[in-house]
Amino acid sequence: MSVADDVINSMVYPKDGRPFIWHGGILQIWVTRACDKACFGCTQGSNLRGNPGLITTEQFERAAASLSDYFGVVGMFGGNPALHPRFHDLCEIMRRHIPYERRGLWCNHPRGKGAICRETFNPEVSNLNVHMDQEAHDEFTRDWPECRHRLKGLNEDALHTPPFTALIDHYPDEDDRWGKIRGCDINRNWSAMICVVRAELRAYFCEIAGAQAMLHAGDPEWPDLGVPVEPGWWRKGAKAYAEQVKWHCHRCGIPMRADPVLAVGDSHEKCSPTHAPIYRPKTKNRPVVVLDEVHETDRFATQYLSTEAAR
Numbered sequence: 001m002s003v004a005d006d007v008i009n010s011m012v013y014p015k016d017g018r019p020f021i022w023h024g025g026i027l028q029i030w031v032t033r034a035c036d037k038a039c040f041g042c043t044q045g046s047n048l049r050g051n052p053g054l055i056t057t058e059q060f061e062r063a064a065a066s067l068s069d070y071f072g073v074v075g076m077f078g079g080n081p082a083l084h085p086r087f088h089d090l091c092e093i094m095r096r097h098i099p100y101e102r103r104g105l106w107c108n109h110p111r112g113k114g115a116i117c118r119e120t121f122n123p124e125v126s127n128l129n130v131h132m133d134q135e136a137h138d139e140f141t142r143d144w145p146e147c148r149h150r151l152k153g154l155n156e157d158a159l160h161t162p163p164f165t166a167l168i169d170h171y172p173d174e175d176d177r178w179g180k181i182r183g184c185d186i187n188r189n190w191s192a193m194i195c196v197v198r199a200e201l202r203a204y205f206c207e208i209a210g211a212q213a214m215l216h217a218g219d220p221e222w223p224d225l226g227v228p229v230e231p232g233w234w235r236k237g238a239k240a241y242a243e244q245v246k247w248h249c250h251r252c253g254i255p256m257r258a259d260p261v262l263a264v265g266d267s268h269e270k271c272s273p274t275h276a277p278i279y280r281p282k283t284k285n286r287p288v289v290v291l292d293e294v295h296e297t298d299r300f301a302t303q304y305l306s307t308e309a310a311r
């Protein structure tokens, strides 16, 4: 068996689950990359310019319906999902298809939607990082008091491994890259994603692969390798995702665990030549360093520095 096949067969796919996380798995439904923040090193490129994209309610309904029999948590994911103009409709669809225990929200600020968040999402399976924003913390606490103990990131910043520093730019030898990919933190611990690529609903075995596909969708050289979202899609195995792994993992920086950036308080964005064409920050005059070499660390890919419990 080739090194490539061995790594592809050893990776975690949506059907495999991750026994140590909520309900044994998390699967995200991306709704937009619009965000009121511009965190350095955002895995979804919410710090970058360009059309942030919006899932349609019809696409969201198909996505949620395809996961009604999924065993794990289904997350509404962005960007900041609360900025989606049809957020109330998306929540209503989520309530119809996904049981409360498995309904998660990934959100940094409720932006006036706290009451509908409270009605829809289970705070115990939600990721609510306010990224050092007192106003966001206050609004969550006021309008969704049950989530108070789940809020994090008020007083301390998060560390992000730069995701858009491609392995292929730093490791010329393919087998060396496969060796790195085999130990990817996000594949072992994190989530798959449904998103919208070139106006089509697509499933990816990894949220970073989906983000790459969306951000590079304007480049005809980037292939559409997303899996069509049909009932039962998430039960597919390695064979269905092999082409995604072969393309996207080699263009990803997560396996290198490069020197992290501070989500809120850093001064420079970092990417590598493969991603330089899309790396145009939405924050005016924010510097971008295109890395010729990466300093690797033994740090976990994404680290939250604190959890802000009841204040």
Ligand code: SF4
Pocket (backbone or CB within 6 Å): 181, 184, 185, 186, 187, 206, 207, 208, 209, 245, 248, 249, 250, 252, 253, 254, 255
């Ligand atoms: S795309 Fe990146 S983060 Fe996702 S599994 Fe591959 S190497 Fe890991």
